[in-house]
Amino acid sequence: MEQTQFTPANYKSNQSVRWCPGCGDHAILNSLHKAMAIVGVPPHKTAVISGIGCSSRLPYYMNTYGFHTIHGRAAAIATGFKVARPDMTVWQISGDGDGLAIGGNHFIHAVRRNVDINMLLFNNKIYGLTKGQYSPTSDRGFVSKSSPYGTTEDPFIPAELVFGARGNFF
8 A cells, every 4th residue: 555645754865965064955955855745746656867066966865766867968867757757756956057058958948848847956056066167047247266257148047048948837
């Protein structure tokens, strides 16, 4: 008989969380555990798929199926997984660099195709894992190791990308 009520603990793995103290990713992880318990999809019917970066460590902290893929390919892998296993609930975890820089084209087409995946975009406006490079969502003029004189580009606004790709939900 399948369990019908879940708690956040049902979705937590036994792995030690390796994010920096005070990082906002901790709050997102805890919120995701709580949300999954409320939604009630069993852990064995859930897959969490990520790319590369701090946020992309999240599958290790889930008691679900998980896949830590290569940089920028989380949307492509999550889409393929969902098409192959439509009975599964699929969560894609990406940072702003992973999801909107190298993975930007995959992001746009996953939105455009409206494949039934849940995409969490951790948008902290910086490449955190590489300790301070600017990202596609960094504000114009942002000074970093990779932009010592400030960035010269306007940032991507993820919502505008979704609307431009004719996404149905954001």
